[in-house]
Amino acid sequence: MTGSHFSLAQLFADGLPAPAPRWTGFAKYNFIGGHNAPERIPSEGLAAAAGAALRREGASLALYHANGPQGLLALREVVASKLGARGIKADADEVLITSGSGQGIDLVNRLFLNRGDSIIIEEFTYAGALTKLARLGVKAIGAPLDSEGLEIEPLARILANLKREGVTPKFIYTIPTIQNPTGSILPRQRREALLALSREYGVLLFEDECYADLTFEEGAPSALYALDKSRVVHIGSFSKTLSPALRLGYIVAEWEVLSRLIALKRETDSGTGAIDQMAAAEYLGRNFDAHVKGLTGALRDKLATMEEAVAREFGSAVEMWRPKGGIFLWLKFPDGFDVRRLQGPAEKRGIVFNPGPEWAAAGEAAKSYMRLCFAYPSEEEIREGVAALAEVSFAETGIPQLSANIGRAGRSL
Amino acid sequence: MTGSHFSLAQLFADGLPAPAPRWTGFAKYNFIGGHNAPERIPSEGLAAAAGAALRREGASLALYHANGPQGLLALREVVASKLGARGIKADADEVLITSGSGQGIDLVNRLFLNRGDSIIIEEFTYAGALTKLARLGVKAIGAPLDSEGLEIEPLARILANLKREGVTPKFIYTIPTIQNPTGSILPRQRREALLALSREYGVLLFEDECYADLTFEEGAPSALYALDKSRVVHIGSFSKTLSPALRLGYIVAEWEVLSRLIALKRETDSGTGAIDQMAAAEYLGRNFDAHVKGLTGALRDKLATMEEAVAREFGSAVEMWRPKGGIFLWLKFPDGFDVRRLQGPAEKRGIVFNPGPEWAAAGEAAKSYMRLCFAYPSEEEIREGVAALAEVSFAETGIPQLSANIGRAGRSL
Numbered sequence: 001m002t003g004s005h006f007s008l009a010q011l012f013a014d015g016l017p018a019p020a021p022r023w024t025g026f027a028k029y030n031f032i033g034g035h036n037a038p039e040r041i042p043s044e045g046l047a048a049a050a051g052a053a054l055r056r057e058g059a060s061l062a063l064y065h066a067n068g069p070q071g072l073l074a075l076r077e078v079v080a081s082k083l084g085a086r087g088i089k090a091d092a093d094e095v096l097i098t099s100g101s102g103q104g105i106d107l108v109n110r111l112f113l114n115r116g117d118s119i120i121i122e123e124f125t126y127a128g129a130l131t132k133l134a135r136l137g138v139k140a141i142g143a144p145l146d147s148e149g150l151e152i153e154p155l156a157r158i159l160a161n162l163k164r165e166g167v168t169p170k171f172i173y174t175i176p177t178i179q180n181p182t183g184s185i186l187p188r189q190r191r192e193a194l195l196a197l198s199r200e201y202g203v204l205l206f207e208d209e210c211y212a213d214l215t216f217e218e219g220a221p222s223a224l225y226a227l228d229k230s231r232v233v234h235i236g237s238f239s240k241t242l243s244p245a246l247r248l249g250y251i252v253a254e255w256e257v258l259s260r261l262i263a264l265k266r267e268t269d270s271g272t273g274a275i276d277q278m279a280a281a282e283y284l285g286r287n288f289d290a291h292v293k294g295l296t297g298a299l300r301d302k303l304a305t306m307e308e309a310v311a312r313e314f315g316s317a318v319e320m321w322r323p324k325g326g327i328f329l330w331l332k333f334p335d336g337f338d339v340r341r342l343q344g345p346a347e348k349r350g351i352v353f354n355p356g357p358e359w360a361a362a363g364e365a366a367k368s369y370m371r372l373c374f375a376y377p378s379e380e381e382i383r384e385g386v387a388a389l390a391e392v393s394f395a396e397t398g399i400p401q402l403s404a405n406i407g408r409a410g411r412s413l
Numbered sequence: 414m415t416g417s418h419f420s421l422a423q424l425f426a427d428g429l430p431a432p433a434p435r436w437t438g439f440a441k442y443n444f445i446g447g448h449n450a451p452e453r454i455p456s457e458g459l460a461a462a463a464g465a466a467l468r469r470e471g472a473s474l475a476l477y478h479a480n481g482p483q484g485l486l487a488l489r490e491v492v493a494s495k496l497g498a499r500g501i502k503a504d505a506d507e508v509l510i511t512s513g514s515g516q517g518i519d520l521v522n523r524l525f526l527n528r529g530d531s532i533i534i535e536e537f538t539y540a541g542a543l544t545k546l547a548r549l550g551v552k553a554i555g556a557p558l559d560s561e562g563l564e565i566e567p568l569a570r571i572l573a574n575l576k577r578e579g580v581t582p583k584f585i586y587t588i589p590t591i592q593n594p595t596g597s598i599l600p601r602q603r604r605e606a607l608l609a610l611s612r613e614y615g616v617l618l619f620e621d622e623c624y625a626d627l628t629f630e631e632g633a634p635s636a637l638y639a640l641d642k643s644r645v646v647h648i649g650s651f652s653k654t655l656s657p658a659l660r661l662g663y664i665v666a667e668w669e670v671l672s673r674l675i676a677l678k679r680e681t682d683s684g685t686g687a688i689d690q691m692a693a694a695e696y697l698g699r700n701f702d703a704h705v706k707g708l709t710g711a712l713r714d715k716l717a718t719m720e721e722a723v724a725r726e727f728g729s730a731v732e733m734w735r736p737k738g739g740i741f742l743w744l745k746f747p748d749g750f751d752v753r754r755l756q757g758p759a760e761k762r763g764i765v766f767n768p769g770p771e772w773a774a775a776g777e778a779a780k781s782y783m784r785l786c787f788a789y790p791s792e793e794e795i796r797e798g799v800a801a802l803a804e805v806s807f808a809e810t811g812i813p814q815l816s817a818n819i820g821r822a823g824r825s826l
Contacts, residue, residue: 006643008670011583011617013527017680019672022506023481036475043471050463050688058456061656062449062789068436093435099512099660100683114426135680170424204424230419243474245687247512257421259432267430267548270513273686274658275463376475 028350029385034244034327035376037302040295041243042283049282050275057278065271069262071097071250072274074281079236079250082288086177086212087222088234090252096261099272101210101249102128104235106268107261108206108251112170113138119206120158120172122150124330124366126180126208127358129173141169142361147321149179149186152193159201171204171233172197177220178211181330181359181371183323188221195224198231209236210249213292215325216300229254238280240327241292246276299327299375305382306374313390317400327375337399338367345392351385441763442798447657447740448789450715453708454656455696462695463688470691478684482675484510484663485687487694492649492663495701499590499625500635501647507665509674512685514623514662515541517648519681520674521619521664525583526551532619533571533585535563537743537779539593539621540771542586554582555774560734562592562599565606572614584617584646585610590633591624594743594772594784596736601634608637611644622649623662626705628738629713642667651693653740654705659689712740712788718795719787726803730813740788743772746781750812753780758805764798 060066067073076092083090098104105128113119115137121129123142133140141162143155155172162169172194176186186194198205207224213236225234237249251261284291306329310320314331321330333339339355346353356369374382393399394408401408473479480486489505496503511517518541526532528550534542536555546553554575556568568585575582585607589599599607611618620637626649638647651661664674697704719742723733727744734743746752752768759766769782787795806812807821814821 006612006615008617008643008646008667010615011525012673013523013525013530016524016673017676019669020482020675020679021672023483025481026476033477035477038472038475041471041474043467043474046471046474046688047464047467050467050692051460054456054460054463054692058454058459059451061454061456061459061658062451063439064446064448064657066658068438069433070436099686102683106681110426111429112424112426131680199419202419202423204421231421233421243687244477245474245479245684247682247684247686254421256432259434260425260429262433263430266433267544268519269660270515271658271660273512273660273689274656275459275689275692276686279463279467279688 027347027352029352029381029388030376031351031353031372031374031385033354033373034239035373036240036244036327037295037298037375040298042287042291045283045287046279050279053278053282054275061274069266069271070095071272072277072281074285075248075277076250078281078284078288079252082213083223083252086209087226088252089226094252094254094258096251096258096265097272097277098235098249098251098265099269100239100247101208101235101237103265103268104249104251105129105132105208107264108233108235109133109136109138110264111257111260112204118162118167118169120155120169120203121361122174122179123361124181124359124369125173125361126175127354130358130361140361143172145179145182145184147182147184148190149176149184150174150190150194152190152197156197159197159203163201168201169203171206173206173208174224175208175210176224177209178214178324178326180211180326181328182321183326183328183330184321185215185220185324191221191224191227195228195231205232207232207234209234211240211326212236213241214296214299214327216296217324225252233257238284241288241295242280242284246280247273248276248280296325302374302379302382303329305379306372306386309383309386313387313403314400315402317402327373329372329374331370331372333368333370334399335368337397339370340367341396342389342393345396346389349388349392351389351392353389440760440765442765442794442801443789444764444766444785444787444798446767446786447652448786449653449657449740450708450711450788453711455700455704458696458700459692463692466691466695467688474687482679482684483508484685485690485694487698488661488690489663491694491697491701492665495626496636496665499622500639501665502639503665507667507671509664509671509678510685510690511648511662511664511678512682513652513660514621514648514650516678516681517662517664518542518545518621520677521646521648522546522549522551523677524670524673525617531575531580531582533568533582533616534774535587535592536775537594537773537782538586539588540767543771543774553774556585558592558595558597560595560597561603562589562597563587563603563607565603565610569610572610572616576614581614582616584619586619586621587637588621588623589637590622591627591737591739593624593739594741595734596739596741596743597734598628598633598737604634604637604640608641608644618645620645620647622647624653624739625649626654627709627712627740629709630737638665646670651697654701654708655693655697659693660686661689661693709738715787715792715795716742718792719785719799722796722799726800726816727813728815740786742785742787744783744785746783747812748781750810751780752783754809755802755806758809759802762801762805764802764805766802
């Protein structure tokens with residue numbers, strides 16, 4: 001082989017994802033992903049917190065992790081404390097700080113899953129969880145959701161059928177408190193039923209509480225982990241309550257499981273970013289409740305704005321799953337409608353949204369669903385963006401025919 | 414299966430690492446790992462930098478990554494600028510920020526390696542690289558080092574032999590500038606020869622410059638990447654120049670390669686911690702040269718202290734590979750000596766070190782080698798710890814017989 005015509009691409013491994021495109025910035029009407037409300041980032045509070053922590057314990061940055069591989073003790077204490085509101089009694093030793101809850105999912109997957117295994121997942125769920133499972137060669141079986149979350153009877157039938165086929169799914173991955181993308185909260189009785197199924201079928205419950213701190217009303221039932229630690233691994237995040245850019249999540253589990261996850265994290269990275277941890281611990285240690293209360297209020301206002309805009313612009317053409325917290329609105333277009341037809345034209349108008357198939361175990365079958373994040377855009381951008389999306393939709397599909405009870409065709413003239 | 418006697422360990426996947434032990438703190442004489450000099454952490458500078466960046470652009474934390482998936486633009490500009498001193502002309506678009514250079518290695522491995530592939534690695538090398546390769550089922554073939562780094566003739570023979578066997582190694586993983594653990598700097602002529610071998614055999618050069626900013630003398634030859642971008646992927650880190658706790662590394666590569674690495678990073682995490690990036694960029698953007706100069710001076714003093722202590726306590730019983738920079742001293746005990754015999758007794762005295770076999774492609778065959786990190790301990794701890802290690806060694810093995818030219822057996826009476 002000579003130097004001419006040589007390309008390193010000749011040496012690439014198998015099964016790579018497509019190359020990333022050049023970065024060109026964000027869309028004007030940004031309804032995708034898990035971005036947060038920029039006006040609620042406590043910049044001044046974080047600046048003071050980072051400064052105080054660095055001045056007090058900056059020399060500890062000479063070590064990979066001053067408090068051991070589980071992460072900064074002060075941040076684990078914040079986690080343990082806030083879990084109290086979820087009914088969980090845990091101390092800092094039961095917590096592993098992760099580089100975002102995505103790493104939490106990777107670690108739990110690695111601990112329990114072999115290629116060819118099966119797991120059960122909510123029919124609509126976090127896209128990242130689905131892509132990670134697909135990469136691992138794991139079969140993800142969708143279980144139906146209603147407006148309160150996982151439906152117990154169909155889930156029991158799925159487990160019974162799998163047992164007849166000789167299949168024991170390794171876990172049920174569930175987002176019981178502010179489900180992603182539907183925003184539901186699983187009632188206490190269903191939580192108990194879920195644990196009963198876990199006992200009956202020897203299956204782990206993998207509980208993702210990424211959004212659980214962002215409920216609009218108080219009184220959500222206790223976390224599954226609070227009800228039975230021996231059958232549940234619990235993960236959560238500060239991405240939603242503080243900032244997605246900080247990459248701070250956590251896993252809570254009993255030591256038999258946690259000691260394995262710590263060992264697996266050490267194979268993955270050499271710890272989670274220290275100043276991120278210090279700033280978050282110093283700030284949230286004093287301000288968690290007040291900060292989350294302010295953020296949740298702002299999110300609730302933005303949701304109201306988006307629900308109004310969707311109702312005004314799309315009328316009866318879409319159904320909304322009204323979320324009980326969080327940052328997403330899950331929409332259902334008429335059966336047969338494919339939201340992906342809108343993506344290209346919408347992007348030309350500066351509008352981006354998440355198409356249903358990426359958020360669904362059945363993929364293609366969810367083509368009439370759409371997820372809109374209402375946290376990042378301003379209320380004005382929400383109104384303008386939803387209106388523009390309805391215009392795009394009408395132009396492409398003839399739906400919605402009505403806008404604010406006025407014929408759209410007429411309005412377009 | 415009933416609820417009784419149920420353990421989640423029944424559900425664990427295959428091939429797990431051993432569980433982590435409970436964290437019990439650091440050894441008194443801490444000569445392991447890549448820890449840094451605590452007295453050189455610029456706590457005040459980082460506090461001011463984090464505060465300024467957060468007050469100016471805190472709202473950007475509402476996004477996963479305000480400047481796209483390659484990482485904070487200001488930090489990529491710091492990287493591009495400092496690479497000038499390594500002879501590399503690159504702009505910020507050629508840089509991907511990684512969560513430590515360990516993630517850089519993981520991403521490059523994932524891009525190029527299939528299970529069963531072969532690569533060439535320096536006979537003594539970074540332990541993390543070896544364990545990552547073993548996990549991937551990749552064969553790592555050791556190439557000999559001398560006091561200037563990779564020896565070209567033996568490397569050429571290895572490549573020729575592999576070619577005869579029909580094996581094309583995917584890459585040569587090399588740490589040419591401040592080799593880990595030997596501390597050597599590869600001369601310019603050998604760099605050219607390495608590139609010629611890359612051209613002749615169609616093999617990528619994977620250049621790890623983790624320690625290259627910490628040379629004790631100026632005038633190290635340009636990086637391999639500076640000599641031929643089309644055949645080299647370059648990684649580096651701020652772990653050594655600033656802090657290992659910040660988890661900030663980088664990859665520099667042409668777009669054909671970088672666009673793939675960006676896509677692979679997105680499968681791994683959702684970005685690198687933002688406040689870590691902001692604080693580092695803000696501080697190092699103004700202070701990189703001055704900070705590194707101060708740090709390197711301190712390291713040089715600590716190395717001198719350690720070399721004196723080793724010479725005094727071990728005399729002719731050990732050979733030192735005198736490093737030209739960095740944070741490690743690589744020691745050779747007499748053939749047949751197994752440094753692992755000292756680990757248990759040393760730990761009881763509060764002394765920890767890295768045994769050679771973990772830092773060697775041939776593993777077991779390097780049992781008479783030891784790596785000592787001199788960056789973290791104080792000069793007093795270095796003197797005390799090395800003296801205590803010699804005592805342990807003599808008690809366990811009868812070596813060294815002399816200490817400061819006095820019979821050790823006599824001194825012990």
